[in-house]
Amino acid sequence: xxxxxxxxxxxxxxxxxxxxxxxxxxxxxxxxxxxxxxxxxxxxxxxxxxxxxxxxxxxxxxxxxxxxxxxxxxxxxxxxxxxxxxxxxxxxxxxxxxxxxxxxxxxxxxxxxxxxxxxxxxxxxxxxxxxxxxxxxxxxxxxxxxxxxxxxxxxxxxxxxxxxxxxxxxxxxxxxxxxxxxxxxxxxxxxxxxxxxxxxxxxxxxxxxxxxxxxxxxxxxxxxxxxxxxxxxxxxxxxxxxxxxxxxxxxxxxxxxxxxxxxxxxxxxxxxxxx
Numbered sequence: 001x002x003x004x005x006x007x008x009x010x011x012x013x014x015x016x017x018x019x020x021x022x023x024x025x026x027x028x029x030x031x032x033x034x035x036x037x038x039x040x041x042x043x044x045x046x047x048x049x050x051x052x053x054x055x056x057x058x059x060x061x062x063x064x065x066x067x068x069x070x071x072x073x074x075x076x077x078x079x080x081x082x083x084x085x086x087x088x089x090x091x092x093x094x095x096x097x098x099x100x101x102x103x104x105x106x107x108x109x110x111x112x113x114x115x116x117x118x119x120x121x122x123x124x125x126x127x128x129x130x131x132x133x134x135x136x137x138x139x140x141x142x143x144x145x146x147x148x149x150x151x152x153x154x155x156x157x158x159x160x161x162x163x164x165x166x167x168x169x170x171x172x173x174x175x176x177x178x179x180x181x182x183x184x185x186x187x188x189x190x191x192x193x194x195x196x197x198x199x200x201x202x203x204x205x206x207x208x209x210x211x212x213x214x215x216x217x218x219x220x221x222x223x224x225x226x227x228x229x230x231x232x233x234x235x236x237x238x239x240x241x242x243x244x245x246x247x248x249x250x251x252x253x254x255x256x257x258x259x260x261x262x263x264x265x266x267x268x269x270x271x272x273x274x275x
Contacts, residue, residue: 001207002207003205003207003208003211004207004208004210004211005211006208006211006243007207007208007209007210007211007212007213007240008211008212008215009211010211010212010236010237010239010240010243011211011212011215011216011232011233011236012236013235013236013239014111014232014233014234014235014236014237014238014239015229015232015233015235015236016232017111017114017232017235017236017239018107018231018232018235019232021110024106024107024110024231025231025232027103027106027107027231028100028103028104028107028230028231028234029227029228029230029231030100030103031096031097031099031100031103031104031230032096032100032226032227032228032230033227034099034100035092035095035096035099035227036224036227038095039088039092039095042084042088043081043084043085043088046080046081046084047081050077050080050081051073051074051077053080054073054076054077054080055073058072058073058076061073086150089220089221090143090146090147090150091143092220092226093179093182093183093220093226093230094139094142094143094182096226096230097135097139097182097183097185097186098132098135098136098139100230101128101131101132101135102128104186104231104234105131105186105190107231107234107235108121108186108187108190108234108235108237108238109121109123109190111234111235111238111239112187112238112242114250115239115242115249115250115251116247116248116250117248117250121190122190122191123190124189124190124191124192131189134189135185135189138185138189138195139182141195142178142181142182142195145178146174146175146178149174149178150171153167153170153171153174172214172217172218173210173214175213175214175217176209176210176212176213176214176215176216176217177202177206177209177210177213178213179213179216179217179220180202180209180212180213180216180237180240181198181199181202181209183213183233183234183236183237184198184202184237184238184240184241184244185198186234186237186238187237187238187241187242188201188241188244188245191241191245193245201244201245202244205244208240208243208244212236212237212240216229216233
């Protein structure tokens with residue numbers, strides 16, 4: 001059970017890291033804001049045209065007497081919007097990571113250099129298009145796994161008592177696991193660890209993963225919170241990836257004794273000027 005606290009600690013340490021590195025945090029917000037705007041536009045469009053789409057898709061209800069046709073179509077419209085919201089929650093992290101691949105790769109590398117004893121960060125050596133392809137392919141495979149779990153938990157939700165108590169708890173743990181996988185993939189993919197090996201690593205320390213991903217998943221349920229927590233989540237996942245692989249973490253670099261982004265750039269300019 002100790003790993004639960006350790007996982008939650010990595011989540012907090014990641015947020016502290018981006019708080020000390022304002023420029024990295026600012027850049028890390030961009031992908032989430034782009035994804036939020038895209039999703040909001042899609043949901044607004046669905047709200048405007050969803051009822052018309054349902055009416056078009058159910059011509060057999062045209063001859064029903066009032067109020068049954070309206071009630072039936074209203075119910076289907078609500079279900080359609082609810083499913084769209086569920087899909088948005090399930091895919092928000094994956095889409096944000098895909099859009100923000102260059103941003104989060106850069107942020108993750110900075111975290112690695114900051115906490116690495118030798119000040120270096122692993123590099124994939126792959127072109128950007130190849131990294132994007134691998135990320136998109138793996139995200140799709142994770143989404144399929146998550147949907148299988150979602151269908152199973154939905155079916156179990158109809159079981160008396162268990163469906164109202166155990167199933168919601170299991171749902172949060174499952175969400176936390178897959179959310180963590182998406183986030184640690186940024187650092188592990190850069191190290192050449194494929195999806196199968198990543199899943200094996202995470203399953204070997206499930207309580208660590210749940211300690212990190214479950215509270216983050218709960219926080220992501222609050223509107224707009226995901227946008228502001230994503231940079232710190234990527235930073236914390238990078239620290240956790242080092243732990244999973246047994247890589248050393250230099251506590252002095254993480255504790256704030258190192259320089260911030262602005263300080264580092266200022267120091268580099270000063271060194272160039274004196275030289």
